[in-house]
Amino acid sequence: MMKRNGLVGLGVGGWFTLAASFAVLAAEPQLTEVAGQPPAPEFALTDADDRLHRLADYRGAPLIVNFWATWCAPCRAEMPALQRAWETIEDEGIGLVAINVGEDADAVRAFLERYPVTFPLPLDRETRVAPLWPMRGLPTTFVLDGEGRLIYEAVGEREWDDPRLLDRVRALKTPAGMEQAAR
DSSP, X not given: OEEETTEEEOXXXXXXXXXXXXXXXXXXXXXXXXXXXXXXXXXXXXXXXXXXXXXGGGTTSOEEEEEEOTTOHHHHHHHHHHHHHHHHHTTTXXXXXXXXXXXXXXXXXXXXXXXXXXXXOOEETTSOSGGGSOOOSSSEEEEEOTTXXXXXXXXXXXOTTOHHHHHHHHGGGSHHHHHHHHO
């Protein structure tokens, strides 16, 4: 590190290393494996149209479960990528739900006027479900296998339509992909 005018800097080599690290992070869509792959906490929530969505309804196929809120800027930024991902995977036997945390149907309806999506948006109105999941903030997204186990997590905004990221989800549909995720 270099010190100039009382400020600490990284120097040319340090800045290069830091820039290279950010380039690697930007190039590789990040999913973190969930230790122990525990069963996902159950939920039974209704959406803005009072349709019931239960975790059990999605058993047998990989499922992407996103937690979000309308007031969350990274959540709003991520929503179009989730929609594009949904348009890619909806006919592949992969599910996607985005659970709104702590808001009512009116807030979600107003959001949908600006950010139209076609995947389910169950409402955790009283924030009873979200605390049961190993979340550290919004948005947080989990990828479950067909048995309902937490395989991957992503804290923060992601480009969910990135083919490399979706390929990791698709791999959970195959026995080889399940073995790899179990390691």
